[in-house]
Amino acid sequence: MIKKDKYDLKKWSGKYNITINILFWTLLAVVTCVFSIVLLKPELKLNSFLFGTQTEVIVKKEPVVIIEYRELEKESEWFYFVATAYSMNDAKQGTNETTSTGKQVREGIIAVDPDVIPYGTIVEIKGMGYFVAEDCGAKIKGNRIDIYFDSKHQAKEFGKQGLWIRIVRNYNFQVAGIRQAIIDNQ
Helix, strand or coil, rough: HHHHHHHHHHHHHHHHHHHHHHHHHHHHHHHHHHHHHHHHHHHHHHHHHHHCCCCCCCCCCCCCCCCCCCCCCCCCCCEEEEEEEEEEECCCCCCCEEECCEEEECCEEEEECCCCCCCEEEEECCCCEEEEEEEEECCCCCCCCEEEEEHHHHHHCCCCEEEEEEEEEEECCCHHHHHHHHHHHH
């Protein structure tokens, strides 16, 4: 009788292993099929069915309206220059109505050493505003500039001053070049 029980037990355990094995592989095939369908057919929305209901978020694009444009001031270097003043048709200074670049003299023009500050460069003079480098002078070398004023009286009143300037815009200019040019001309 013992032999018969062992035989029945082996027979039963073999059938059990086969059943479990078949169930495992069937379940694995079903899960693989479901995930394949979820990935390949997202329009069926099986994700919400399988993993719980989820609300779909629809992001609408709205036009962007720029109300105000403000250029942020970049941190830039300020350089110390000695400034004098000049006016049009001053016999003492040897000036006339045109600059060395051929333009009409007007307020907002400064004379520079073109080796230090190239023509066309826009500079800001601290406390005075913005100026364009469009002229040069015989005595303007290195870190010296000459500021144009409409009247001789204003030019005389300005005299000679130490000023701080910074380069605002020049596409062919590098700040390292101004340092070297000032050092070379001293």
